Amino acid sequence: MAQRRQHRRTAAPGAPYPEALAAFGERVRLTTPRQWDAPTPCADWSVRELVNHLTGEQLWIPELLMGATISEVGSRFDGDVLGDDPVTAWTEAADAARDAFAVPGATELTVHLSFGDVSGQYYLDQLTTDLVIHSWDLAEAIGRRTRLPAELVDFALGEFAGYGDLSGSGLFDPPLPVPDDAGPQTRLLALTGRRDRP
DSSP: OTTOOOOSOOOOSOOOHHHHHHHHHHHHHHOOGGGTTOBOSSTTOBHHHHHHHHHHHHHHHHHHHTTOOHHHHTTTTOSOOOTTOHHHHHHHHHHHHHHHHHSTTGGGSEEEETTEEEEHHHHHHHHHHHHHHHHHHHHHHHTSOOSOOHHHHHHHHHHHTTSOOGGGGTSSOOOOOOOTTOOHHHHHHHHTTOOOOO
């Protein structure tokens, strides 16, 4: 999601980022030792690879909020960042990222992403949405807590609603049809090519 285009309004302040971190973290802690190699709805990622992706994403945050560029950070967070204790690695990265965004004025900073400069608020919105979608991916992979908090679903749905077919980004499968009376989570997942559980 780091390459999503900025062709819409910036979401209002108050993205539920801490809640999104907590939702993903809960599912990380529910993962059993035998499930780390299990497949996920992200076809190219196992559970461990999915958690590694989100952990790496959080590790970037303090650096980018301090003004670093992609080239300055370089390959520091490439490869495996989970080590022998994925739960601790995730928790420490999430705590540091949450603290970085808690600094007054963080959402007003300019963040240098791979596709250009964006506001801290835009970056926060993007990260929150990514966490919401991947929380469901992880939950589906481990078979636990697949119903996401309504606040998170509503936020992510609002972010995605104006984008149409997201598959053009190369980050999602084509959207799936849903009934007119489908609930918010079902509609959100369908926009990203995912099929919600009944």
